[in-house]
Amino acid sequence: MIIDSHGHFTTTPAGHQEFRAGQLAALADPSLLVPAAPSISDDAIRESIEGNQLKLLRERGGDLMIFSPRAAGMEHHIPDVATAQAWAGECNDLIARVVGLFPEHFAGVCQLPQTPDGPLDGVVAELRRCVETMSFVGCNLNPDPSGGFWTSKPLTDEYWFPLYEAMVELDVPAMIHVSSSCNPSVHALGAHYLNADTSAFMQLLEGDLFERFPTLRFVIPHGGGAVPYHWGRYRGLAMRMGRPDPSELFRNVFFDTCVYHQPGIDLLLRVIDADNVLFASEMIGAVRGADPATGVPWDDTKHYVDRAELTEEQRHKIFEANVRRVYPRLDAQLTAAGR
């Protein structure tokens, strides 16, 4: 079984973004009404999914995708808590509908209603709602709700602990994933995403978070940002700082395979143990189209993993076993369905 652990609903029916536009308009002009929930038909959802994510998943040999709202659309930089709450709720409800329509092919991961340095009680409540009432299996956690200015506390700060306590209790992991960049010096897809992966890993290396939360689990996407490429740097820095070797973090931290060329995947799998790599493509995401030199779609990461030097056991871990281990609620659902 092949599980793609990182997909976003980037092709939502039109009403969804219209709701968001109306919400932002009402925030800017209090004389406007907050829009009602959009009316999106099951057929519209089916059409979008079948023509995009599910089509590619099938074509490329995948069986199931862990699916969450569009990352760039989370827009946690908008400081109004009620707006964040309504928007995350709407986005997550849409994911739940996708999962309900295609239960064999999608599992839900939720957007959290974060705001810059905002309260976390609503964040925890939305996580609980998604996991307990809609069978979601994880969440996406934004380490920089400011959108490119990094004004929030590091992930090791106690500010985040209420969320971690709920994650541990519910036994769900978080994928560390920023949203759009409000900073013209930091391009969202070409800099902010990768920088966030790198910064998050270094924050974890600097602290003792997993001593306090030994079962907390984070997935750092996009192949761990710059980390595997600079693995010697991290090992040397950890030594110089008197910290444990960074590989100690691999009890709790996992990287995915959203790296869009063969040499990058080869480096990832040469440096990081197969126990800590989750298969993922992030399709349909940042990088669309195919390499004109080879015809291989950039984000067809299965193509690269298939060609990497791996044993069958390692391949099974990356494509399935690790994902089930990191997302135990998904594993339970699959097991209950005889898969």
Add this chain to the structure above:
Amino acid sequence: MIIDSHGHFTTTPAGHQEFRAGQLAALADPSLLVPAAPSISDDAIRESIEGNQLKLLRERGGDLMIFSPRAAGMEHHIPDVATAQAWAGECNDLIARVVGLFPEHFAGVCQLPQTPDGPLDGVVAELRRCVETMSFVGCNLNPDPSGGFWTSKPLTDEYWFPLYEAMVELDVPAMIHVSSSCNPSVHALGAHYLNADTSAFMQLLEGDLFERFPTLRFVIPHGGGAVPYHWGRYRGLAMRMGRPDPSELFRNVFFDTCVYHQPGIDLLLRVIDADNVLFASEMIGAVRGADPATGVPWDDTKHYVDRAELTEEQRHKIFEANVRRVYPRLDAQLTAAGR
């Protein structure tokens, strides 16, 4: 000949940092006098260099190092222009003395007196002073003087053009290098440095800077941040954005070999043409000590380059020819000395 293109004077005699401390104290308390230039003897400089950078350079088989002030010490986030000017002047004078004492082994690259969004006339003046009166061969350019908040304009913005005009006229490159991080969420050595490399490359990919300045040259250190590891991502993003292939930037942009393990160097040299890689170690810099598993010092990048799959011609380019091409004033000095 083996040229290490990236070294900082991280082991300055005590008086140098005392001057800086006095300068910052006077800035905080106007009743205090701005300190006079420190009295540092030639012997103190000789002792520091011979026991550190020159010792390692010799032990590892290097011949010459391109040498600049300590990167983390530039501290461009201090907004006072006069302070920045005096500090850069002092740092650069010290580099000039190192070069004067060891002309066969060191060539100077200057710190610029940048401030967040500050005027560039003094920056240009200091560049001219260093190049025209002290024979420096390049400069370090900080794309984020704020120190981790990225409040400045992208490198493609016309804010920077007066500096580029001087660089083109003087025919000197800039190494893109941030300084310390003031942001507790972004560790200087483990995140900020690499993120800056990545962000800078993406800024250049978004713009047409080199159409306006076709002979302008930038070195992006630390192996290009996350870029080579994610090369497919950059190619795919460029296509999606309707931009030229990112390899087009390699007329003007070069990466160095400050990547501290064999798999990272192998990836760099597999992905990036040997014409665009400059040998560098950044010693004595961020990462000190040796890998306990192999005994190889983390920053002995020559060890890794020696073991990479390269032809003799490629090796010659990386160790010498590219550096002389990117730093033509260094090449002229070496040629004049019969080297």
